Amino acid sequence: MEKDKLKLTSSEIGTLWGEYLNGTAVDIVNRYMVSIIEDEQIKAIFEDAIKTFEKQKQQIVTFIKNEGFPVPIGFTESDLFKGKPRLFTDIFCLNYLHIMTLHGLLGHSTSLGVSVREDLRFFYDSCDNDGKRMYHQTIDLLLEKGNFQRDPLFYPAKNPEFISSQDFIDGFFGKGRML
Numbered sequence: 076m077e078k079d080k081l082k083l084t085s086s087e088i089g090t091l092w093g094e095y096l097n098g099t100a101v102d103i104v105n106r107y108m109v110s111i112i113e114d115e116q117i118k119a120i121f122e123d124a125i126k127t128f129e130k131q132k133q134q135i136v137t138f139i140k141n142e143g144f145p146v147p148i149g150f151t152e153s154d155l156f157k158g159k160p161r162l163f164t165d166i167f168c169l170n171y172l173h174i175m176t177l178h179g180l181l182g183h184s185t186s187l188g189v190s191v192r193e194d195l196r197f198f199y200d201s202c203d204n205d206g207k208r209m210y211h212q213t214i215d216l217l218l219e220k221g222n223f224q225r226d227p228l229f230y231p232a233k234n235p236e237f238i239s240s241q242d243f244i245d246g247f248f249g250k251g252r253m254l
Contacts, residue, residue, distance in 0.1 A: 081192050083142050090186035091195075092147055094202075095135050097182065099149030101175050102128045106155055108172075114165040120212050124172060127205045134198055166222045173213035180206040 083091075102125065109121040136146050163171070183206055187199035217223035 083192065086189040087192065087195055088142065088144060090189060091135050091138050094182065094186060095132065095147050096149050098128050098132060103150045103154050108163065108168040110157060111161045112165050112168055116216055117165050117169045120216060121172065124209060131202055138195065166220065169213060169217060173217060176206055176209045176213055180210065
């Protein structure tokens with residue numbers, strides 16, 4: 076079978092549809108946030124995210140239209156209520172973008188995993204690269220501003236320890252232990 080004549084599978088169409096709907100939802104939130112953010116460094120990252128998705132959105136629309144499917148409605152400018160009072164701090168917005176970037180990375184990897192057509196695989200590779208770039212930017216800026224919440228540290232014991240009793244299973248079969 077000639078790979079340049081492959082039709083998109085139901086999984087591939089489904090991932091494009093999902094990418095479009097999720098992307099337009101996040102894009103509207105990003106547009107709201109960029110309208111309220113005062114910190115120029117944070118605003119620049121959001122503006123980059125908006126431009127990045129616009130590029131991806133155009134590619135998704137091309138894929139969908141070329142297969143003869145209607146383009147999903149998604150979220151549009153009519154869903155953005157400009158001029159509303161500020162709801163979030165700049166740091167909250169940056170944390171939101173960081174978390175949404177993590178979700179995007181997971182979504183792109185999943186979409187890549189069900190994609191056979193080469194052009195679609197390259198598209199998801201590109202989306203993944205954009206996501207990784209955004210991931211690094213958000214962490215770096217959160218660290219610079221002293222607002223990145225790291226996982227708790229774990230301090231190793233000096234020597235290995237062996238279990239000498241079965242007290243750790245109390246509660247499953249016995250009296251339980253106090254918190």
